[in-house]
Amino acid sequence: LSMHFENDTKDSSRYNNSGILSGNTTAAMLRDCVVGKCLNFDGTNDYVKADSMPGLSSPSMTLSLWFSTSNMASCNDYNCPLMDRGYLKWLWMLRNTSGTYTLRFGEHDWNSYGWTGIINSNTITLTDNVWHHAAVVYNNATLAASFFFDGIPVGTNLQSNVHYGIHNFTGSVYIGATTVFNTFPGAIDEAHIFNRTLSASEVWELYTLEYNRS
Numbered sequence: 001l002s003m004h005f006e007n008d009t010k011d012s013s014r015y016n017n018s019g020i021l022s023g024n025t026t027a028a029m030l031r032d033c034v035v036g037k038c039l040n041f042d043g044t045n046d047y048v049k050a051d052s053m054p055g056l057s058s059p060s061m062t063l064s065l066w067f068s069t070s071n072m073a074s075c076n077d078y079n080c081p082l083m084d085r086g087y088l089k090w091l092w093m094l095r096n097t098s099g100t101y102t103l104r105f106g107e108h109d110w111n112s113y114g115w116t117g118i119i120n121s122n123t124i125t126l127t128d129n130v131w132h133h134a135a136v137v138y139n140n141a142t143l144a145a146s147f148f149f150d151g152i153p154v155g156t157n158l159q160s161n162v163h164y165g166i167h168n169f170t171g172s173v174y175i176g177a178t179t180v181f182n183t184f185p186g187a188i189d190e191a192h193i194f195n196r197t198l199s200a201s202e203v204w205e206l207y208t209l210e211y212n213r214s
Contacts, residue, residue: 001056001173001193005039009048018044019050019175023183035130035187035213039176042084043185047177059140059166062194063092063105064206065175068131070187072096080135080185083193084108084178086171091118091178092136094126101126105136105145106159107166107176117162121147122155128186130189130212133207138166139159146200151207153200 007027009019025045027037039048040190063083069075073096080094091108094101101124107117126132135148146156159166175191176184190210198206 001050001053001191003048003175003191004036005033005189005191006036009039009050009178011050015053015056016051017050017056017173019048019173022047022049025180027178028144028187033214035210038066038187038189040127040187041176041184043074043183045111047183048175049177050173050175050192053171053173056193056195058195060138060197062135062137062196062198062203063192063200064133064135064194064203065191066189066210067094067184067186067213069094069128069184071185072101072126072128074100074185079182080175081174081178081182082184082188083191084180085175086174089171090166093178094134095120103134103136103147103149103154104192105138105147107162107164117159117164117166119145119157119159119170120155121149121157124149131189133210135198135203135206137203139197140166148203148207151204151211159165 011017025046075096083092103121137146143159
């Protein structure tokens with residue numbers, strides 16, 4: 001999946017996993033975005049949903065996007081989702097714990113296990129209304145998630161509690177929301193899902209490519 005949000009939610013990958021806008025999501029002006037235009041989410045009911053996901057089935061994957069928060073203080077627990085594949089699959093989000101910020105990825109298992117299948121990054125530094133690049137590389141064979149923030153590694157950690165495993169088979173992908181409609185407050189640009197693990201050098205190359213186009 002590869003969405004650039006140029007006044008639309010078209011998927012530029014060969015799989016054509018185009019999405020649907022929900023809520024009052026608006027296209028931001030050129031000057032507000034990383035590459036071209038982007039989407040602004042109000043943190044209430046805005047999100048992108050891609051229903052048909054042919055080709056997106058590998059349990060090992062890389063997720064990547066640019067984001068700019070408008071109210072990071074609201075991002076406690078699961079209130080700041082970046083992408084979600086749905087319950088019993090996977091979830092990627094930001095978390096604010098008393099002013100300490102991390103990226104989180106893992107099993108979407110809140111109803112049954114209370115996020116114990118989640119993997120956390122090291123601490124990151126965030127400021128509202130500033131663009132940042134985030135990526136997570138998940139290796140299903142080793143159960144390890146490697147996190148990147150503005151192209152720099154910010155921790156590789158193992159999933160210590162495996163309940164049902166991280167799956168990537170059927171189901172919609174939500175960008176800027178979870179399947180229970182907790183929504184992201186801010187703007188998102190250049191969202192990608194790769195069907196493989198990218199190396200650290202490939203993540204850096206993607207970051208610098210998009211940064212240099214801003």
